[in-house]
Amino acid sequence: MNSIAIIGCGLIGTKRAQAAGDCLIRLCCDTVRARADQLAARFPGAESTADWRAAATHPEVDIVIVATTHDQLAPIAEAAAAAGKHVLIEKPGGRRAAELDPVLREARRGGVKVRVGFNHRYHRAMQKAHQILLAGELGDLMFIRGRYGHGGRPGYEKEWRADPELSGGGELLDQGIHLIDLSRWFLGEFQQASGLIATYFWDMPVEDNAFLTLMTARGQTAFLHASWTEWKNLFSLEIYGRHGKLEISGLGGSYGVERLAHYKMSPDMGPPATDIWEFPMADNSWQVEFAEFLEDIRLGRDPVPGIGDAQAALRVIERIYSEPR
Numbered sequence: 001m002n003s004i005a006i007i008g009c010g011l012i013g014t015k016r017a018q019a020a021g022d023c024l025i026r027l028c029c030d031t032v033r034a035r036a037d038q039l040a041a042r043f044p045g046a047e048s049t050a051d052w053r054a055a056a057t058h059p060e061v062d063i064v065i066v067a068t069t070h071d072q073l074a075p076i077a078e079a080a081a082a083a084g085k086h087v088l089i090e091k092p093g094g095r096r097a098a099e100l101d102p103v104l105r106e107a108r109r110g111g112v113k114v115r116v117g118f119n120h121r122y123h124r125a126m127q128k129a130h131q132i133l134l135a136g137e138l139g140d141l142m143f144i145r146g147r148y149g150h151g152g153r154p155g156y157e158k159e160w161r162a163d164p165e166l167s168g169g170g171e172l173l174d175q176g177i178h179l180i181d182l183s184r185w186f187l188g189e190f191q192q193a194s195g196l197i198a199t200y201f202w203d204m205p206v207e208d209n210a211f212l213t214l215m216t217a218r219g220q221t222a223f224l225h226a227s228w229t230e231w232k233n234l235f236s237l238e239i240y241g242r243h244g245k246l247e248i249s250g251l252g253g254s255y256g257v258e259r260l261a262h263y264k265m266s267p268d269m270g271p272p273a274t275d276i277w278e279f280p281m282a283d284n285s286w287q288v289e290f291a292e293f294l295e296d297i298r299l300g301r302d303p304v305p306g307i308g309d310a311q312a313a314l315r316v317i318e319r320i321y322s323e324p325r
Helices: 011-018 033-040 052-056 070-082 099-111 124-134 170-186 285-299 306-323
Strands: 003-007 024-027 046-049 063-066 086-090 114-117 139-150 194-198 209-215 221-227 233-243 246-248 258-264 273-279
Touching: 003 052, 011 024, 011 033, 011 063, 011 086, 011 285, 024 033, 024 052, 033 046, 063 070, 070 086, 070 099, 070 233, 086 099, 086 209, 086 285, 099 114, 099 306, 114 285, 114 306, 124 170, 124 233, 124 246, 124 258, 139 170, 170 209, 170 221, 170 233, 170 306, 194 306, 209 306, 273 306
Parallel strands: 003 024, 003 063, 024 046, 063 086, 086 114, 139 221
Antiparallel strands: 139 233, 194 209, 209 221, 233 246, 246 258, 258 273
């Protein structure tokens, strides 16, 4: 049985612990010791600490899950990999792509596996959509249109995500990176990237909206908008092929019921035949993703999405951040 250390015991760290299946939660770590204590109390035999180095290198730990502020993701992952631990890093993996270079170096040196937590790939609707794509039912893909956002909460401008030293950026790095990763998963690598970031509402030094146009070498385009001023939580990803369209909406909870529609182009170009799947059950993407990571470890295969996927998405973001505002 694999033994796990959770470093970062907030909302996401808690979700990661709950998704660990039959693995043993051995250690819970947070700079706010009370949070570590609370999470450890939910798992018999688990201990708590505020010392992340002790957690990342603990001799009885096999897997380290890092779910901290963005500035600490890569340094902790590097230390864990150097200590011979397999690592799951919460997205975005780091504030910039270069921060993950030492993690990759230590993973290769120690022969350990490192996965980056892009759990949106594992939503039921997304998995079904990707299966339809691989079956060739859409034909050649043309473009993607994606929107993702929420409206924040009172005091959002005072949270760590609004501090660029801790977060590395705003909404583009937060939810926008999911849209970029999903678009890469369907379309492939982007050769061109342009966009606009803006701070329209929140009094903060990072952006609350990001608008992107990304293009592959074949001219396939992703039009993406990530927003912290989406007053009704929204997720929408539309994938357009020469033979049809996929539309994924909702993520469960406040984002609405997860749903996939497949619109099949008819020969006479009339109204399309339509298949619709709805997934009103609880989101299991965290569990499915972690089960895949355990298979990565068991089979000795490179995790996908891994460090390279995170760095590719981060390089897109860096291009947008480098443009004048």
